[in-house]
Amino acid sequence: AQSVTQLDSQVPVFEEAPVELRCNYSSSVSVYLFWYVQYPNQGLQLLLKYLSGSTLVKGINGFEAEFNKSQTSFHLRKPSVHISDTAEYFCAVSDVAGTALIFGKGTTLSVSS
């Protein structure tokens, strides 16, 4: 079975600063990895996903993530955040035969001016 650990429950940053949201996964088989974002009072929206190929994945809104198989990590990064990036971010995993995603507990990103 797979599991996901998001290492930080809250990350406060100032506007225009870089940010990294950390995600580690546990699985005995090959996996697919996802980052979703949830803005207040909304559902989840896909930011990016890793299926195969290049380990650096670029997503929407300037976010990117790097798949590191040896570290079993899939950290999300953005070089310069905006106030509008304030939201809850979820890392998720499924195996190559999976029917659904398994999510981490989420990281609250708070961007202030």
Next chain:
Amino acid sequence: ETGVTQTPRHLVMGMTNKKSLKCEQHLGHNAMYWYKQSAKKPLELMFVYSLEERVENNSVPSRFSPECPNSSHLFLHLHTLQPEDSALYLCASSQGGPGNTIYFGEGSWLTVV
């Protein structure tokens, strides 16, 4: 993203009531999901339907009863709930298969009193 629509957005019900949550997807997908989102906990997968057949039921109490009459509609029937069942219930859909993006609705906020 208005591809997955959930109604009602807010529901307050007593422990002896019977109510239903409705979900409709306009994306032509063949798989639909119910997730439960509680504060400080990971999103919990409740039910998965693929081609209108239930393929996964993660030990959900029988007071929650799903129904998938066709590939576009999904219901969650609620009966004799407990206060701890108060949460955000998220419906989602995807084109079934590992690695495919799951699209979420905005959720139904349920309060059990």
